[in-house]
Amino acid sequence: MTALTITGVTKSFGTTPVLEGVDLHVPAGSLIAVLGPSGCGKTTLLRLIAGFTAPDTGAIVIGDQTVFSPGRSVPPQRRRVGYVAQEGALFPHLTVAANITFGLPRSARKAGERVPELLDLVGLDRRLATRFPHELSGGQQQRVALARALAPGPSIVLLDEPFSSLDAGLREGTRRAVVQALREIAATAVLVTHDQAEALSLADQVAVMRQGRLVQLDSPATLYRYPCDTGVAGFVGESVLLPADLRQAEAECALGVLPLRESGGGAEASAGTRHGAVLIRPEQIRLHPSSEATGIEARVAGVSFFGHDAAVRLDLVPTGPQVTARVLGQDLPALGELVRLTVTGDVLAYPTDRTLGTPAVTS
């Protein structure tokens, strides 16, 4: 498969800017997730790559072919791009086999070439080949859509929120099957999603988009540990943001003095105390009985039980902000109980210029 490079792409619909200069490089054979809330322009980005819509400016290169530059646009049918639409978009008048072979030359279509092989690849029973789309479940439709996109051997595969319309049970299995199929043929793939768990768990790299801009591109682990600002921090996972006095290697906040995480640009660890905020993940906050001597005193304000774990909302005593802790599902504190809190591990500091919104508390 081939690499994809996007440089300086902008797009407006009428007077509404949708993409304001996006640069993105997807190395050959990697799966990248474009993560963002609805309306951030991620679907538009995908449609520009596919060629359904033309950018206003910028360039898009697939492998060594420039498919878009100002004054030159290769139509979608000659871009060799596999496209999996939101709800599969299978052709309702064709069987599964005919859907899968749609992009193949006429002779191959007649012979039904590659159908069994592709059904195997996406983990579907070969006997489904003669069914019509309306006789399949949503997850099966989505897998057929992937098989159809892969059949002509595309250079890259584009997936537009392919799992969002599936129910939770189907979603997990379909995700696994789809990613496994993509890995098996070492496909270069771009997955658009608004679901952070999906992006973090499936992709090699996650590109976070916000209001038409790409704000961060990192591996899932790095993104979760080093979100570039508090907005991204809150979007890729639950976060507790506390105002803090930042010093060289530690920060002082409502939960005490905490060690700061080494961030890439070590130069800023300069002299003096600065105001800012610290990012604590709820799973870093530990609960202790109030009888223990260590920790900050807090009162349990609410518990959301999820089975395997629970989110506990805590008011710091006496008037402090509310923070959220993630604890294992066993021995939960009772409502109104007094507990003590400690923070394990290091925390990430944000100077005031990288905090979005009021640096208060959040979860």
Add this chain to the structure above:
Amino acid sequence: MRRAPIRPSPERAPHGVNGEGRAVPFPDMKRIKRGTGTGQTERSYPPLMLVAAVSVALIALIPLGFVVAYSASIGPAEAARLVFRPRTGELLWNTVRLAAGCVLLCAVIGVGAAWLVERSTLPGRRVWNVLLVAPLAIPAFVNSFGWVSLMPGATGYGGALLIVTLSYFPLVYLPVAAALRGLDPALEESAHALGHSPWRTFLRVVLPQLRPALLGGSLLISLHLLAEFGALQMLRFPTFTTAIYDQYQSTFNGPAANMLAGVLVLLCLLLLLAELRLRGRARYARLGAGSARPSPRTRLGRGTTPTLLGLGLLIALALGVPLGSLGYWLTRGSSSTFPIGTLVTTTLTSVGLGAAGAVLATVIALPVAWLYVRRPGRLSMILERSTYFGNALPGIVVALALVTIAIRLTPALYQTTALLLTAYAILFLPRTMVNVRSALAQAPPVLEDVAHALGAGRLATFRRVTLRLIAPGLGAGTALVFIAIVTELTATLLLAPIGTQTLATRFWSHSDSIAYAASAPYAALMVLISAPATYLLTRETRNREAKEGARG
């Protein structure tokens, strides 16, 4: 233990990432979403498509241009003198009350019958589906011939309303039944879940979804009535069209007739405006996961017998009376009324003209409908509306406009089949347009995107995806036009090249002279030819049911 020095006040509510800050926050919802996803924001018109659509619209506007230019040429004072007469008011009242009554009755009958066939446990649904479309095979003037020749008293408003309703209700039934078939059952299920009774669900959820089909059908019926000539002439119920015909008969191409045509054009404009205001801009393509599944049916239970009786009565009036009457006159005819040779050649002429005209009309409807559905905007709407005028003008006005223009500009075209086919295309474009348009609206654009991504070019995508999806709509449109042409009377009388006689023109010349027995074979042949095309219209349903049955 150290206390943190910074203590935000408690009234600072926890701000999520949506808090107001200097940098851009993640928006919750967004206003720009409407623009993405389906490519509907694409504003560019493909040039070839645009040229084709504009040409079609211009051709469709020829008769209108003729009427307007004529009115302008005689000056406002003369025009006013001709229009503001008590006779005009009388004709207006007749035309309006006939159209209003007929649309109302047809809407009730059409929607009710469609619901029974598509959504209830009515026994014999496939048979009823065929029977409810069948009246289309009987031209309105044959229908009134059937009634009048047996019951000479069936004239005036009551008679006219009864007969045009029986002739035209399938024009509502067909599109509404098709829409019900394509409707996502999840909508109805959601409404049930929200606590709506089946009846309330129908009123609040199903009916609004049927609006495009219902309005399309009603508009078609109104336009039909404005143009109807043969039936109303026979029933002696004067409307604009029959009055114009009489004027033409007495003073060939006289100013009075042309001014009446002008008023008729105004009525048509009003109808178009009304439909425009009533129709929302919503898209009616099905939303939701995967492909559609069939809808659950409502049990009729104890209501089954009365329902069957009601439908039976409807069919007896719409089919039984005219067919019985035709049968009666056929048996009354002597051998001299069955000139086999003439019957055969006349039939071949009618079928040939019908097939050519129907294909022509549907093909030229495509670019206009495509622009209207896929590039919604002022220009595409104007183009689409332009094609409606033909059907609102009496065939004779269209014919005379073409004759006048052909003689002045392109004498070579005068007295040719091409000119006659052009008149048919102008007259019947709206019938096929409604079908092509709704078919395109129900074919999701994302499927075309997917086909492009799979390497299919524009043409291949159209042939392999779009055409397959809209084929039922195209078929329905073509069949409707075919039937219309086979039974077309007035334009054919004027435009057919010398020596070309169709079933309709022969029928008319005989029945005009009250030779009922002599005209009966031609009427029967028209019904026979229309029948297969009518049957074709119901085939889609049967195919679907057959498929479901086979796969279980």
